[in-house]
Amino acid sequence: MEFNTKEKAALLAELNRGIISHAYIIEGAAGLGKKAFALDMAQAVLCTGDRKPCGSCSACRKCADGNHPDLHIFTPDGNSFKVDLVRDIRRGVTLTPGEGDRAVYILQDAHLMTAAAQNALLKVFEEPPLGTVFFLLTEKREALLPTVRSRGRTVRLSAAEDGQVYTYLKERFPKAEEKALRDAVRMAEGAYGRAEAIMKKEGKTERDAAAKLCSAVFRPVSRYGLYTAFLGQARKRESLVQIIDYLTLAARDVLCAKLNCGESTMLAPEEAAGYAAENTGAALYEIFEALLECARSLRRNTDGGTALTELCRRITQGKG
Ligand SMILES: [Zn+2]
Incomplete structure (x- = not known):
């Protein structure tokens, strides 16, 4: 299963015509395959064959093995990309490439670069050394x-x-239950990396956190109480997105219990029935919609605090 094939084909066609930019910004939500995309492009840039990437030249083989001396991958340390790291990159860039006449630099999570780091990078962009290609x-x-x-x-x-x-997951997890596959597909919203993470149960902590938050969501005492309950469970943005996804599944379960349609995916049936009995259908629908919208705005990169505030406002409407 290949992803981002259209974008890949377009860029490869350009590369093969000799059109190459010295910097590419690869933008996309978590799990859409940004790194895989950049690695494929890096191979094509470094390839010495005719039709790039040829897959058989020495450069292609080294890229595939992850040991090409002119392919450099940088990740931020912790929550930011410091200026020192970019200075290291700059120093490296000014040296001539080790093997061929090209060098590729992949900067992961480039949005975490501080302004100082970006300004340092800009100096490289202003006078790009010949044959250097950046993927941000x-x-x-x-x-x-x-x-x-x-x-x-x-x-x-x-x-x-x-x-x-779904096809991608089925190839990777041939023995998984059908329902688990379908749930992962639904929650991932087109991000195959996230779907895979869900299948590997990488979100177990988040699932547990969501389970703990259910009573605060379906039996909200106050807006402030709900907000602090969320803060108590979600410290990192990435976990917050996953927690909201699991809560959306839970809200779907409660709605289904209320309307007697479909079975539970996240909650035990009796728990779902309990919350269903305590809320009106309209209130449950509002909670479900509010969670969906919160997940969407987090994926559009709205600040976590803002998205949570809006979520808590909608859930506790009329409840103080
Ligand atoms: Zn090649």
Whole structure:
């Protein structure tokens, strides 16, 4: 199963015609395959064969094995990309490439670069050494300085079809239960990396956190109480998105229990029935919608606090 094939084909066609930018901004939500995309492109850039990537030249083989000396991958340390790291990159860039006449730098989570780091990078962009190609991977292009943005060619990765994600999961987890596969596809919303993480149960902590939050969501005491309950469970943005996904599943279960349609996916049937009995159908629908909207706005990179405030406002409407 290949993803982002259209974007890949377009860029490869350019590369093979000799059109190459010195900086690409690869934008897309978590799990859409930004790194895989950049690695494929890096191989094509470094390939010495005729039709790039040929897959058989020494450069292609080294890229596939992850040990090409001119392919450099940088990740932020902790929550930011410090200026020191970019200085290291700059120092490296000014040296001549080790093997061929090209070098590729992949910067993951480029939106975490501090302004100082971006300005340092800009100096490289202003006088790009011949044969150096940058791939800046980001969930949030707007977090890059306009000057950086304007010097890179942006490629936006889009969500895959549910059917594609399903096929991908089925190949990887042939023994998994059908329901688990379908749930993962639904929650991932086209991000195959996230679907895979869900199948590997990487979100177990988040699922537990969501289970703990259920009573606060379906029996809200006050807006402030609900907000602090969320803060108590979700400290990192990435976990918050997953927690909201699981809560959305839970809300679906409660709605289904209320309307007597479909079975539970996340909650035990008796728990879902309990919450259903305590809420009106309209209130449950509002909770479900509010959670969906919260997940959407988090994926559009709305600040976590803002998204949570709106969620808590909608859930506790009329409850103080
Ligand atoms: Zn090659």
